[in-house]
Amino acid sequence: MKKASFINLVLLLIYSMGFAQVKVSGVVKDEHNETVPFANIIFVGSNTGTVSDENGKFYLESNKTYTKIEVSFLGYETKIIPIKSRDFNLIITLKESASQLKEVFIYSGKVKKKGNPAIAILKKIWAKKRQNGIYLFDQYEYKKYEKLEFDLNNIDSVMKKSKLFKGMEFVFEGVDTSRITGKSFLPIFINESVYKSYGKNKGGRRLREDLIANKNSGFDTNQNVIAFIKDLYVDYNIYDSYIKIFDKSFVSPISKAAGVSTYNYVLRDSAFIDNKWCYNILYYPRRKNELTFKGDFWVNDTTFAVKEINMQATRSANINWVKDIYIEQEFEVLNDSIFLLKRDYMLSDFSLNKKEKSKGMYGRRTTMYKDYKFNEVKEAKFYSKEVNVYDANIYNKTADYWNLNRQEKLNKNEQGIYKMLDTLKTVPKFKQIYNLISILGSGYIELNNFDFGPIYSTFGKNDVEGMRLRIGGRTFFGSNDTWRIQAYTAYGFKDNKFKYGVSGKWMLDPKSRFIIGGGNRRDIEQIGVSLTTTNDILGRSFASSSFFASGDNSKLTSINLSNIYMSIESKHNLEFKLGASFRTLKSASPETFNLDYWIDKENNNKKSELTQSELNFSIRYRPNRKTIGYGVERNEVTDTYSTLFLNYSRGIKGVFNSDFDYQKVQFYYRQPILIGGFGRMFTTFEAGKIFGEVPLGLLSVVPGNQSYFTIENTYALLNYYEFVTDTYASLHIEHNFNGRLFSRIPLLRKLNLREIIGVKGVLGSVSDENKVLNASSTINYIAPTKGYYEYSVGIGNIFKVFRIDFSWRGNYKEIPGANNFTVKGAFGFYF
Known part of the structure; x- marks a missing residue:
């Protein structure tokens, strides 16, 4: 027994030495017990540091072992604090520096622009930004690996004992701690992709990105959830004036247009990084509640290319449901003049409120780049060719392939996500929770190969039908079905009439998206609520089912509409559609509204019902639209195209x-x-x-x-x-x-x-x-x-x-x- 205990102790010591870390957190205050926002905290003897938030709070960790941190801020004396390997809830008090009191008093914490060496460096960055990295070359290509993860955060004993997780306690075996925030989290979703990217700069910028491999866990069958996740993370360039995140424009700390008027800049340090002498510049916002970051960046002293940058969104920023946003970018030094993006990391903390202890969800994206090649000539038509994203081989790569092509290995908990979700799907309670989330997101209740819904259209009201009850559904064998049939029936309790609609469509060729379809609808509708009309069988205007309407709402029309069509997407997002329709229209309330027209006015001969056959041809182009899935129906990733x-x-x-x-x-x-x-x-x-x-x-x-x-x-x-x-x-x-x-x-x-x-x-x-x-x-x-x-x-x-x-x-x-x-x-x- 003693021998086993000794062996276990030795193994524990070896494990601890192999994974030694230091983690510290706390708050920075001044002598008046007021918090100091945007103070600089760094491990002594390293380039690893952070900046306190608007409330003076900070968290800092490293895989290396350090025993001291240095805390500094403009107008205060720098302070060095001894720390333990796990030192949380530190309270650090900074003393005002007598030599800088006047400056702080005059500028209220704002840094002067005139004569500021950080601003001088920033101007050189602006002058050189188009002479760095891939902009130096006419054509370029590289391999890209992207990993998207979602995690429940602020995991505590109360959550673990919650009735919600009863029968699913095993999931907490994968709990980890964020190196950014110090909070515990539980991974629940992961998506991995491998791309081959090509681009050109001269003669009009072009980019082609081929999806080579993809796999995911978690909500893999719910296209709405995946579409939402994909929409959260778009590519950005720190050299642009504004960085688009969650459909909001954050001012880039490298912005020429608004950087100096938005941020304070301080030249903090200089050191060798990858044998290149670099300057370290700290920045923080001049005002609260704007879409800004705080952090620091390292910039080379000759090319003035950014080597590393850290950006953390201020919590006071006017953005909903997101508590924290943290971005890291690292650039690889190819030679004396070429700095290329190597790693891009982004963490978002989604939460209902911005309180420190509120529970939420992390969204993390890691993107890595390698094997850059330059000036390998490709003709213009090469960039117009699109990879076949419907190829099943993309989604069925072997484990050996992923082990070889991941540019960053999965840690133990990430590896466990795939296994954990497979296990969870066998737990009845998880199925119930998953189904509830799916219903709220899609509006449909899944019943084997049939979806009941949409539930949001179940009840309605108008002056003709009174209360209206509608039930319907659709076939659903999978998110990438090549055919789909939808139908509904409705009943009005005032006019005592049944209505219905049925339609079907079939995709004959997934590559060109050649689709044929047709259907019939007999219903009551408020026509004239859209200038640009379509012959969508199951489309029904909002005005026909409005619970809350003002004025006279009795000008409704009984419509009997049938159509057939075929469509083809000869080019991505360019759709051609040819169809034929037949409809009859008559008033649904003749006593208050009519559509009468003259047949013979002299003889007072008029008609109240319209019968019409029609041919239609349409072209729809939606550049930059992103979709997910490859079935007869797809979900859009974003609506800002x-x-x-x-x-x-x-x-x-x-x-x-x-x-x-x-x-x-x-x-x-x-x-x-x-x-x-x-x-x-x-x-x-x-x-x-x-x-x-x-x-x-x-x-x-x-x-x-x-x-x-x-x-x-x-x-x-x-x-x-x-x-x-x-x-x-x-x-x-x-x-x-x-x-x-x-x-x-x-x-x-x-x-x-x-x-x-x-x-x-x-x-x-x-x-x-x-x-x-x-x-x-x-x-x-x-x-x-x-x-x-x-x-x-x-x-x-x-x-x-x-x-x-x-x-x-x-x-x-x-x-x-x-x-x-x-x-x-x-x-x-x-x-």
Whole structure:
């Protein structure tokens, strides 16, 4: 027994020596017991350090053993503190330096720009930034390895004993500690990818990235979760003025446009790194509540290329659901003048609030680069070719392949994720939790090979149907199904009628995404809530099922729509679609609304039901759109791409007793614009024209919004059918400043509110021939020939989830019953 104990003790000592670490945490204060934000903490005799946060708190660790830390800040005496290998909750008090008191008093902690050596170095970085790394070469290529991980954090004894984890206690065997925050965490998801990347700089920058291998654990069958995770992490360049993270523009510490006006810079140290003499510059924000970082970077003294950089987002930054963001980048020295990105690490701490002990989830991305090659000539068409991401070999690589191609080995806990999740999936309680999350995310309840839903459309209400109950579902054998059938039925308790819709689609060729489809729908709909129309069988307007609506909401139409189509994506995100449709339209409430048109006005002969056959051809281009999956239905990774849509429709009289012969052309363009640190603007332009005589049911109705909620691409102050056109042009502009203005107002700063302004306008006409055709006794043909416009001011991020908009009508105020002012709101979860 003694011998076994001795052996165990020796093994324990060997293990401890092999994995010796030092971990320290604490808070930095001054002599008045006030916290010192952005103080510099470093292990004595090393380049490993950190910066305290806005509340003076810090955490620091190293795989090497150190016995002292150095704590310093401008205007205070530097202090050296002895530490233990595990030394937490230190309270470090800095004493004001007599020689610097005057400077601190005058500049209130801000560092002077004039004569500051750090600023002089920064200017040289700006001058050289296009002469470093891959920018030196016409063409380049490299291998990239990417690892995405998600972990539950702040694991404690209370969580381990929680009833939520009863029967799943084994998962806590994988608990680890973050080297960044010092918090315990439990890995729950990992995704690994290997890419081969190619690029060119001259003659227009181009980039091609081929996915070579991919594997993941955790939520591998839920494409919505994976799409969300992929959207969180996009590539960025520290030399750009702004770094986009979670759809927000953070000012880069290397920014030429806004760096000096946003950050304080201090030249802290100089040393050899990889045999290159480098300067160390500390930076921290001049103001709170802005999208900024704190940290430091090392820069070479001759090329002025950044060798290493650490960036930690300030907790006061106006961003929701994220407590911390931490970024590290390391650059490899190829020779005297070439610094190449070697490793990029990003950690995000997602949490409902920013309190220190609040539980949440880490999202971590590690990207590594190797095998750079330069000026291996490739023709322009090479960069247009796309890898077949549907190749099953990409997703079925062997363990030997991954061991060889991982640029960073998985640690013990990461290796255990795959095994742990396989085990978890056999636990009934985990299946229940997983299914609940899946239902909330997708809106569907999974039942073997059939999904019931979407559950969010189950209940509705309108003036014709009264309370409306809807049930439906879809086939689902997997996220990459090549075919899908969807159907629903609904019942109105006021009109006592059943409605239904059924559609199907089949992808014949995954590579070109050649799809055929069709369906039929008989339902009640509020037509005229979108200028650019489609023949989507299962699409039903929001106005048809609104629980909360203002004004008269009885102008509903009974529609019987059938269509068939085929589409092909000849180039990535470029879709061509050809289809045919047949529809009948009639009023759903003839006593209050009708679609009547004249057949023979002289003899008082009119018709109340419209029958129409139509051919459609459309082109849709969505550059930079990212999707996940390769089935007949895919999930979008982000919605911030631009969209161009061109549609041509031809009504054919006589086919299946069709009533009218006409041609319709429609154009739609939506463009998001990221304006650096001033937020994001969305612009939407639509135009269309109908050639030929058509009745009300086929005209382009300017979309009104009689709900109490803000709805995109509608006019907040217009009622349904207030304006009708056969020729129109519409422009919507909305800009969200993301708190840029409110962050400078002391009383509003802590609320993290966001300012939104918008203007919408439409110009249109309706021909005399179409006016003469109208026999409706409930709709007057009024077109915005003078150009209608409205403008709005909004406040977003109220309680992080609510937005309120105040809108004013700009003209056409004399129309009877016109709304000149309204207040509408909207709920949403945004970073």
